[in-house]
Amino acid sequence: MIVTNTETVAGYRIVEVKGLVQGNTVRAKHAGRDIMAGFKNIVGGELKGYTELLTESRRQAVERMLGQAQQLGANAIVNVRFTTSAVTAGAAELYAYGTAVILEPELQA
Amino acid sequence: MEPVIFFGFTVVLLTLGLFAGGYAERRHLQSLEQREAAMGDMLLTQIKSYPGHIPGPRPPQVIYAEVVIASDYLKTFLAGLRNFFGGQVGSFQIMLGRARREATLRVLEQARQQGYNAVCNLRLETADVGGNAATQGKKGMVMAAILASATAYHAEVRNGH
Numbered sequence: 001m002i003v004t005n006t007e008t009v010a011g012y013r014i015v016e017v018k019g020l021v022q023g024n025t026v027r028a029k030h031a032g033r034d035i036m037a038g039f040k041n042i043v044g045g046e047l048k049g050y051t052e053l054l055t056e057s058r059r060q061a062v063e064r065m066l067g068q069a070q071q072l073g074a075n076a077i078v079n080v081r082f083t084t085s086a087v088t089a090g091a092a093e094l095y096a097y098g099t100a101v102i103l104e105p106e107l108q109a
Numbered sequence: 110m111e112p113v114i115f116f117g118f119t120v121v122l123l124t125l126g127l128f129a130g131g132y133a134e135r136r137h138l139q140s141l142e143q144r145e146a147a148m149g150d151m152l153l154t155q156i157k158s159y160p161g162h163i164p165g166p167r168p169p170q171v172i173y174a175e176v177v178i179a180s181d182y183l184k185t186f187l188a189g190l191r192n193f194f195g196g197q198v199g200s201f202q203i204m205l206g207r208a209r210r211e212a213t214l215r216v217l218e219q220a221r222q223q224g225y226n227a228v229c230n231l232r233l234e235t236a237d238v239g240g241n242a243a244t245q246g247k248k249g250m251v252m253a254a255i256l257a258s259a260t261a262y263h264a265e266v267r268n269g270h
Contacts, residue, residue: 003171004260006157006230011164037179041250042122044130044181045137046211050238054175054256062173080171082256086237089250094236 001066002076002103009078011106018072018100023064027057028091037090050092057094058082065096074100122182130181134203137178141210148217152227152264159227165263170223173258174215177238178208180251188251205253209233212257225261232258 002009033049040047061082069077080098087093152159180188184200191198212233220228236254 002168004169004230005171005232005258006169006260008157009169010158010262012168037250037252040179041185041252042125042129042182043133044126044179044184045133047177047179047238047252050177050252050254051175053238054177054236054254058173058175058256080258081232082173082234082258084234084236084254084256090238092236092238 001069001074003062003066003080003098004076004078005080005098007079009076009103012076012103013106014078014101015104016102018069018074018102020097021065021068021072021074021077021100022095022097023061023066023068024093024095025057025060025064026087026091026093027053027060029053034090053092054084054094057092058096061094061096065098069098069100072100074102076101076103123186126181126183126186130183133181134207137207137211141207141214144214144218145210148214148221150226151217151221152229153213153217153231154227154229155231157230159229159262159264161267162227162264163267165265167224167263169260169262170225171258172216172219172223172228172261173256174212174219175236175254175256176208176211176215177236177252177254178204178211180204180253185251201251201253205255208253208255209257212255216257216259220259220261223261225263227262227264228259229262230260 077098085093
């Protein structure tokens with residue numbers, strides 16, 4: 001499955017639009033991670049726990065989106081967008097959405 | 110006695126922020142510069158294509174990266190002061206810049222690892238993990254969370270045109 005965040009895919013043309021597909025998830029880290037993040041806020045540096053949290057959430061949201069696209073019989077998702085929202089401290093909501101389409105390789109002139 | 114302990118504790122935290130935070134920041138900026146130089150030959154655009162090139166045989170693929178960088182105690186303290194007097198909050202500006210550069214680099218590094226040589230339509234957005242707005246009464250943690258997404262292409266130089 002070709003997934004891009006552009007409307008069109010260079011080298012391919014869209015032959016059919018299958019519709020909007022989406023996936024969302026809300027995840028949190030255990031309290032230990034939140035406490036460690038509190039310490040990190042004194043000394044500075046990357047909050048690896050929260051980076052991981054975002055990575056996991058994004059992966060899960062994308063997986064759900066891919067599942068929907070597969071169900072629709074699409075072979076690509078174009079113009080994928082992400083949004084996040086903070087539900088409560090230490091939790092992240094990630095929402096991924098895109099347009100499921102059928103792509104065909106463009107014939108080289 | 111109690112105010113003395115409180116004051117001492119604050120001074121310790123500020124010093125910790127000054128040294129540990131400053132060290133982390135300098136080291137990160139140094140690493141950013143090195144890695145950015147190494148990625149100099151990658152095509153990076155914020156538009157949908159890369160002018161002057163044609164798509165190669167490999168199908169494009171979306172790439173994501175995320176970075177969360179924490180503020181240190183000194184920065185948060187100084188920002189609090191700045192908030193009172195108004196003006197530019199320089200320390201947070203640097204922190205956000207670091208997070209954005211790091212996220213962009215991670216996108217580039219992943220693209221290169223997967224055998225691509227061009228990254229198009231880079232999008233950077235902020236996320237909110239600390240939930241500053243959502244916690245009531247308690248101050249949230251100060252951090253810069255950046256989500257980056259882009260499309261990786263294998264681009265070839267257009268010849269004879």
